[in-house]
Amino acid sequence: MRNKILYLLGTAAILILARNIYVISGLPGEEDQGAIFKIIFFHVPLAITALTCGTVACAASILFLVKKDFRYDALAVSVTEVGLAFLAGNLLTGSIWARIIWGVWWAWDVRLTSALVCWILYASYLMIRRAIEEPTQRATLAAVVSIFAFIDVPIVILSIRLFRTQHPGPVFFSSTGSFPHDWSMIMLWNLIAMFMLGAVFTMIRLGQEEAHREIEALRREAHAF
């Protein structure tokens, strides 16, 4: 039943994203940037999903430290890994956009740099987990690293409001930019689809963490013989 819901949710998300590619292809280009502007319909939902994953990971890590329940640790690692994949997509699509608009693949701008630092911090979180064998020690240290890494999330979000950056300013909930209503709806649907995909990936990853715990229990049993 759980698997059926996951497949259904995943298929629905892919169908929404595929349909939106068709819709986006019919939209006119932006006045200054042209067609490459349309990358925003994937770039922004990827970023929002990734940063939401970071927030959930932080909450799960705090809950693990408070309650010492390994289910929270499993949630933190699952959601961090999924968020890392989404953030990688965000960085790569942004880089492709920058090549056309700025003429360079990368600029050491506050928004870009803080997003890259965020990716590196969460990648280190996963690497630290691989380096520690003892489960309690691994989960505790990983939770601390996850909370530390989360400090970068608001910096990424607020960097375009607080600092002078090359990165375009906010177009939502801002007086500096505006987005036509129908375009906002496409963006919203893409965001919903990305959240659905993120949820499906996290659920699958959580199942794998359960399997991992089962393997550790079986190994202990084998050693006891």
Next chain:
Amino acid sequence: MHVFPPIVLLAQAVSQDDIIREMGRLQRNYQFLSYGLIVAWLVLVVYVLMMASRERRLKREIANLKAMLEERQRK
């Protein structure tokens, strides 16, 4: 992005080179947009493939461990 009708171009005395340059820019714009969309999908597909391979490895490992334990219990 403006695509000027030929009469407007004539009126503005736009040269053939300008038109070719603008066409090239448009084409490059669409080319990079398609790269962006491909990359966004590719990252997710690669991640799904990684998860699928891990799933297979975990299932194999559980089956092997269970078989080993059953064998030991029989002995």
